[in-house]
Each structure stands twice: as structure tokens, then as C-alpha cells.
Amino acid sequence: MRNRKIGYGECPNDQGCPVEYTLDVIGGKWKGVLLYHLIEGTKRFNEFRRICPAVTQRMLTLQLRELEEDGVIHREVYHQVPPKVEYSLTEFGLTLVPIILLMRDWGEVYKNRSGSQNGQLPSQS
Amino acid sequence: MRNRKIGYGECPNDQGCPVEYTLDVIGGKWKGVLLYHLIEGTKRFNEFRRICPAVTQRMLTLQLRELEEDGVIHREVYHQVPPKVEYSLTEFGLTLVPIILLMRDWGEVYKNRSGSQNGQLPSQS
DNA sequence: TGATGTAGTATCTAAATTGATACTTAGGAG
DNA sequence: CTCCTAAGTATCAATTTAGATACTACATCA
Numbered sequence: 001m002r003n004r005k006i007g008y009g010e011c012p013n014d015q016g017c018p019v020e021y022t023l024d025v026i027g028g029k030w031k032g033v034l035l036y037h038l039i040e041g042t043k044r045f046n047e048f049r050r051i052c053p054a055v056t057q058r059m060l061t062l063q064l065r066e067l068e069e070d071g072v073i074h075r076e077v078y079h080q081v082p083p084k085v086e087y088s089l090t091e092f093g094l095t096l097v098p099i100i101l102l103m104r105d106w107g108e109v110y111k112n113r114s115g116s117q118n119g120q121l122p123s124q125s
Numbered sequence: 126m127r128n129r130k131i132g133y134g135e136c137p138n139d140q141g142c143p144v145e146y147t148l149d150v151i152g153g154k155w156k157g158v159l160l161y162h163l164i165e166g167t168k169r170f171n172e173f174r175r176i177c178p179a180v181t182q183r184m185l186t187l188q189l190r191e192l193e194e195d196g197v198i199h200r201e202v203y204h205q206v207p208p209k210v211e212y213s214l215t216e217f218g219l220t221l222v223p224i225i226l227l228m229r230d231w232g233e234v235y236k237n238r239s240g241s242q243n244g245q246l247p248s249q250s
Numbered sequence: 251t252g253a254t255g256t257a258g259t260a261t262c263t264a265a266a267t268t269g270a271t272a273c274t275t276a277g278g279a280g
Numbered sequence: 281c282t283c284c285t286a287a288g289t290a291t292c293a294a295t296t297t298a299g300a301t302a303c304t305a306c307a308t309c310a
Contacts, residue, residue: 018232019157019225027152032144045257056299061258071244081307082256090244095235099227100144106224107143119196119215170287181269186288206277207285
């Protein structure tokens with residue numbers, strides 16, 4: 001996903017498939033989750049670490065930096081000791097909220113599906 | 126993204142973050158694009174190749190297989206020579222359509238943003 | 251004097267993803 | 281007899297992503 005040396009829109013025929021672009025912004029391994037938690041409000045670096053202990057510091061830094069570069073989140077540094085940095089959604093980032101919420105809803109409903117079930121949905125009772 | 130040896134839900138505190146699950150299903154490098162094109166109707170292997178020449182055969186096969194495993198798409202093999210295989214969305218796959226379309230709309234609107242613009246949206250005129 | 255806490259870097263390694271290239275299968279056309 | 285087609289596989293190499301571990305700065309607390 002998202003290889004900025006080549007960049008989104010690698011597919012010439014696709015002259016910028018909009019879905020591809022969107023996934024380029026939110027499709028990183030942890031980005032969806034980070035954005036999801038940012039919907040509730042600003043978060044600090046170590047808060048994310050507590051919420052998601054499986055993400056390493058390095059990964060957290062990298063993913064947050066990419067989101068920042070894309071203008072999706074804002075990074076507010078307080079020059080204190082110990083340091084304090086708050087992350088929040090930008091105005092631009094807020095435009096992604098409906099997508100994140102729809103993804104949350106979908107995941108909520110289907111996350112317990114195990115295998116393929118042949119693509120069938122359980123019939124309504 | 127999506128490392129099925131470890132699997133979705135690697136984050137214990139997250140006991141299955143729904144957003145993470147959703148991205149596990151549709152977040153593969155080409156999956157969004159493939160699903161997007163499947164919304165119009167069934168597609169054959171080489172049709173995808175024509176639509177997206179940047180995807181290699183191998184990648185196309187792998188991504189389609191993963192989508193099939195997840196029950197999102199159906200693979201219909203016609204035993205002919207030369208062979209014919211048609212891919213289509215399953216009933217389950219159809220539940221993803223609203224997300225894909227929302228991602229398309231968002232991408233449509235914002236794909237021409239270059240850098241970060243400081244997270245600001247252009248003010249309405 | 252030394253430990254504590256936040257928000258990271260730096261470095262190195264391991265694993266996963268992706269790509270390039272060649273090869274397969276089988277029947278019909280020339 | 282050879283070529284063509286569609287839909288792949290197989291194999292190997294390159295790239296990218298991710299993880300582990302150690303390290304930093306600085307004010308404050310004990």
C-alpha cells in the first residue's frame with residue numbers, strides 16, 4: 001500500500017481511480033484504527049500505545065507522520081518537559097469520518113464471519 | 126496489510142476493532158479497485174488486466190483469491206477452451222458496495238489535493 | 251545522585267508483499 | 281505441426297513493511 005516513490009495512480013488506464021486514492025490515504029496498516037480512535041477526540045502518543053499495544057512505537061510514529069503529511073491529522077507540540085504532543089483530525093480529516101464510521105458499522109456486523117460461507121448472508125429470521 | 130498467519134485482531138486491547146477487520150477485507154493493494162470495477166457487473170480475468178495494466182497477473186490472481194476466500198467475490202469457471210472465468214460480487218460482497226461508493230465519492234472530490242494544505246479545506250465560494 | 255515520564259530516533263533484522271519472467275493446458279485455426 | 285488464446289502457476293529476486301532493541305533529552309521528584 002502507498003508507496004510514495006511511485007505514488008497513487010500507478011495505473012495509467014485508471015488515470016487516478018478514486019477508490020485507489022482513498023485507500024492510499026486510509027489504507028495503511030493502522031491508519032484506519034488510528035483515525036477511528038481520533039473521532040472521539042484528540043489523543044496523545046502514549047494513549048495510542050495503550051489503546052493499541054500491538055503497534056510498535058516506530059510504526060505508530062510512521063503512520064501518524066504519513067497521516068500528517070496527507071493533511072488528515074494535526075500534530076500539536078507543547079514545549080514542556082516531559083513533552084506533550086496531541087493529535088487531532090484536521091478539517092480535511094473530518095471529511096473521512098463518514099467512511100470510517102461506515103467501515104466500523106460493517107466490521108461490527110460481519111467481523112464474526114469465519115470463512116467464506118460461499119458468499120451467502122445468513123437468511124433473516 | 127492482512128497477514129493471515131497472524132490475522133486480523135492482533136491488537137488484544139482492541140479485541141477486534143471493526144475498522145481493522147474491514148480494512149483487512151478490502152484494504153489490499155488492489156482490492157478496492159477490483160471491487161469497484163465489479164460493481165458494474167461481472168468481469169473476466171483479462172478484463173481486469175486491461176482495466177488495470179499496472180497489476181501483474183500474479184497480483185491479480187492473489188488478490189482475487191483472497192477476495193474469494195473471504196467470500197466477497199464468486200469465481201465461475203467455464204470449462205471451455207480457451208478457458209473462461211467470470212468474477213462477480215457475492216451477496217456478501219454486495220454489502221461492501223456502500224463503502225466502496227463512499228470511498229469513490231471521497232476520492233473523486235479530493236484526489237487532486239497535492240500536499241497537506243495544512244488540513245484546511247478550500248473555502249466554499 | 252539517580253529514577254521517572256513523554257515522545258520520540260537509530261540501527262539492524264526479519265518477514266511479507268510485489269514484481270519479472272518463463273512455463274502450462276487444451277482445443278481449434280491455418 | 282505449429283501458433284493462438286485465456287487463465288492461470290512456478291520460481292526467483294527486489295522492494296517494502298514491520299519488529300526488536302537500545303538510546304536520547306530534559307525537568308521534576310525523592
